[in-house]
Amino acid sequence: MTNAEIILLRRRLREACVASGVETDRRARLVLAATLLAEPAVEAGGTPALSMSTADGTLAVTLVLPTAVDQRRRNELPLLPDTGNDSALTWYLPAGDDAPPAAADEEAATREEMLDLIARADTLAREQRELKHELAETNSGVLAMYVELEERDERLRQAHAVIFRELEDALRPRPPRVAGLDLAVHYAPSEPDSPTGGDLYDWFVLPGGDVHITLVDAVGHGVTSTRHALTVTHAIRTLALEGHPFQDLIGRAAHALASVEPGLVATVLLARLDPATGALTLANGSHPRPVLVTAAGDAELLVPPLVGRGVGFPDPGSHSLIHRVLAPGDLLVLYTDGLIESRKDHAEGEIRLLDAVRRNAARDTSAIPGTLAAQMLDVVLHTDDTVVIAVRRGL
Incomplete structure (x- = not known):
């Protein structure tokens, strides 16, 4: 069995689970368990065999391996086999009609x-x-x-x-192409081998031509925080495309998600920009304050008149908006708190960030997010995920 045959084995398992209505969680753990068992056997020159059958509302999957599998290895599998001898393991998975529909293709199913x-x-x-x-x-x-x-x-x-x-x-979209605007992003996980975190962004062009940007920092780490951040970005995108008022998006998303994800807590920053006029509107829900640098080199933190609250906070919503007009050459920097809290001093981080943005504003837009992250994270006493977004209006 070659590597291609292992891929085929995974595909056969997935197709059988989908056809039998096996829920996604069990399907994922079965595919991973079979892969963990088959790959060592293939590396040793063996040929595992797979058989499947459905009866009485149950999908039976049997994997026969060239060598015995000890109990320790069985206990480490993400889905424990129900029966089997030393080399033949069998799983019985309940079939059903209410399982979620299958993804459209192999890549989507893997995702x-x-x-x-x-x-x-x-x-x-x-x-x-x-x-x-x-x-x-x-x-x-x-x-x-x-x-x-x-x-x-x-x-x-x-x-x-x-x-x-x-x-x-899959999670971090490329910048949209918009005439008159340059957009760039940099993401750095808290640890090099960390799976992912709760810092996510979304940007898209609305039917009227305005550019919408969502930046979310969900509390927590790992898969749960990623799921929470995805939930928030998806909710805001849906509300924005439905045409709800910009100022109401954070509050509406918070109330809609309160019963669905009661433990979700996230800061949110929204930006809406008209590429033709440079008109910029910001809504801030407990998020770090953006930086604006003019073409002349003046830098400022954009502070709302009234502080808003993020999703999961008391009284959520953006209680006031920030309005600016970006002149040609002006630079807007949005970021999550990992950029300014690496030295455990939020206020000191904002001061350093203003200076760093001012010093690097003349760089090409595509290089600014990564450069700011490298300079701001030179000393790290507190590790956190970091997203930096740069938006410049063209000359």
Whole structure:
């Protein structure tokens, strides 16, 4: 069985689960469990065999491996087999008619399962770290096991990083092409091998031609915060495209999500820009204050007359708006708090950011977000995800 055949095995499993109405969570864990078992066998030159059948509302999946699978390996699988001997493992998955519809293609189906894969990887990584700490306190007789865990942990981190990069491509949209505007973005995770976090953005062109930008920082880390941030950006995009007033978007999204995601807490910053006139409107819900640098080099923090509240905060909504007109060459910088809190001093971070934006405003727009992140995160006492967005009106 070649690598192509492993891909085919995954596809067969996915198609069988979809045809039987198996829910997405079980499908994702089954595909990952079968892959974890089949890949070592293939590397050793063996050929796993897969058989599937449906009866009495149950999908039965049997994987026969060339070598025995010990109990320890079985216990580590994301979906434990129900029956089987040493080399043949069988899963019984309940079928149904109410499972979510299948994704349109292989890439979309894989993307659906990414969050499940990352969540499982997070759990394994945490369990391994806890086990390593316990082993470090025991006698030298467990040293060989400790080394083995180190090697496995490194393989897990590498696989985690690959999943992370694929997920980043799916979650972080490219800048829209708009005549008269230059847009650029930089994202930096809190840790190099971190799966993802709660700092997300969305930007699109409204039917009338205005550019809409949403920047969200959901409280928490990992998959849950990513899901929360996606929920907020999707809700605001839907409300904006439905034509709701700009000032009401944060408050409407907060009230709509209160019953659906009661634990969701996120800061939100919205920007609406007319490319033809440069008219800019900002709505701020508990988010760090944007920076505006004029073509003449004057820099300021854009502060709303009344402080708004983000999603999940008491009295959510943007209680006042900020209005400016971007002249040709003016630069607007939006960001999440990871950019200014790396030294654990918010006020000091804002002062340094004003200076850094002023010094780098003459650079090409595409280089500004990454340059600001590199200069602001030179000393990191507090790690956090960071998003930096630059918007410049053309000359």
